[in-house]
Amino acid sequence: MSVKKPHKIQTLVACTALAIVSMTLSAQTYRAPRAEGGHPDLNGIWQTMNEANYDLEGHSARAAMAMQPGPYGPVPAKPVLALGAVGSVPPSLGVVEGGEIPYKPECLAKKKENQENWLKLDPEIKCYLPGVPRATYIPQPFRIFQNGTQMFIAYQFAGAVRNIFMKDPGPAPVDSWMGQSVGHWEGETLVVDVTGMNDSSWFDRAGNYHSDALHVTERYTRTSPEVISYEATIEDKNVFTRPWKISMPLYKRQEKNAQLLEFKCVEFVEELLYGAYRKKPLQ
Numbered sequence: 261m262s263v264k265k266p267h268k269i270q271t272l273v274a275c276t277a278l279a280i281v282s283m284t285l286s287a288q289t290y291r292a293p294r295a296e297g298g299h300p301d302l303n304g305i306w307q308t309m310n311e312a313n314y315d316l317e318g319h320s321a322r323a324a325m326a327m328q329p330g331p332y333g334p335v336p337a338k339p340v341l342a343l344g345a346v347g348s349v350p351p352s353l354g355v356v357e358g359g360e361i362p363y364k365p366e367c368l369a370k371k372k373e374n375q376e377n378w379l380k381l382d383p384e385i386k387c388y389l390p391g392v393p394r395a396t397y398i399p400q401p402f403r404i405f406q407n408g409t410q411m412f413i414a415y416q417f418a419g420a421v422r423n424i425f426m427k428d429p430g431p432a433p434v435d436s437w438m439g440q441s442v443g444h445w446e447g448e449t450l451v452v453d454v455t456g457m458n459d460s461s462w463f464d465r466a467g468n469y470h471s472d473a474l475h476v477t478e479r480y481t482r483t484s485p486e487v488i489s490y491e492a493t494i495e496d497k498n499v500f501t502r503p504w505k506i507s508m509p510l511y512k513r514q515e516k517n518a519q520l521l522e523f524k525c526v527e528f529v530e531e532l533l534y535g536a537y538r539k540k541p542l543q
Contacts, residue, residue, distance in 0.1 A: 292448065292482035296408030300448050300482050305403045305518045306510040311352035312397040313384075315466035316506055317361060318354030325349055325465055326379045339379055355397075355506045361468060362501045374467025382465055386533060387525035389420050389437035391461025392454045392476050393492040393506065401513055403520050411443055411450070416520045424452055432456025435472055452478040463494075471498035486512045 292300035314325070324336035324347045340347045363371060374381055384390065390398050395415050402415040411424035424443040432440035432455060439457035443450055454476040462469050479491040488510040495503045535541055 290483055295406050299445050301406065302404045302450060302480060302482060302488065303406050305401050305513040305520065306488060307401040307513060308397040308399070308508055309511055310355060310397065310508055311350050312355045312506070312508065313394070313399055313464055314349050315352065316354060316356050316464050316468055317466070318359060319349070319352055321351040322349045337379070355508050357505045357507060362504055364499060364501055367499045371467050371469060374462070374469055378465060378467060383461055384465065385529070387418050387529050388460065389418055391437055391457055392439055393478065394461060394463055395420055395438070396490060396510070397508065400523065401520060414520060416523050418523065418525055437461055448481055450480040452480070454478065469499070470494070470496045473498045486514070
């Protein structure tokens with residue numbers, strides 16, 4: 261038996277630990293390129309790579325978003341049965357810090373009701389604007405535009421947009437799907453307070469929801485040339501027992517011709533929304 265093996269294992273462990281420390285320090289000491297005004301440059305097309313839009317919380321894989329009782333357990337509901345594996349739900353470790361969304365008991369019951377009626381109630385299905393923070397992790401790209409005094413985000417999904425005011429204009433004049441965003445810089449981090457949202461958007465396809473008292477505090481920190489670290493703290497005294505947070509990386513699209521393309525999904529759901537009103541509805 262070789263006496264060198266323990267030494268080799270110890271060396272490998274030490275090298276691995278050193279690499280992890282090196283990567284951590286690199287992320288902490290990374291200095292993003294500067295935009296006009298001297299702040300970190302967040303310009304670019306970004307996209308998540310996770311399953312948050314299915315469910316912010318950790319979950320196992322299952323056959324479909326919409327299920328019905330079967331002879332030996334739940335099976336896909338009839339409207340989605342033909343989708344097969346395409347309509348299945350991939351597993352996820354979740355993006356909620358602490359693992360669980362802190363619902364009030366009566367509000368958790370509504371969340372479960374939303375989930376059971378996903379096909380009828382999820383606003384994403386009807387191409388309504390996604391709201392914040394869902395717009396960030398809907399599985400389509402978005403583009404950040406930044407100059408010395410202005411920030412603007414355009415999303416491919418449903419043509420959603422956000423103007424981030426860098427000077428507080430006061431309370432939002434009216435509630436809306438995307439709310440009102442007011443930003444400021446804390447060192448290397450763009451902090452955005454989002455208020456004035458209506459109660460119609462969801463956080464994901466699992467029925468996680470909020471009221472019109474929602475307040476979202478986002479934090480965008482560029483931690484490498486291709487990554488923005490994204491955090492969102494959720495506060496809603498009407499629905500949750502305390503504030504809670506989600507976090508995830510945003511990845512910069514690397515294609516040389518990367519761009520937002522047209523996705524006007526309102527046209528795609530006309531039959532769903534209005535087909536029943538045809539003189540002779542389609543089968």
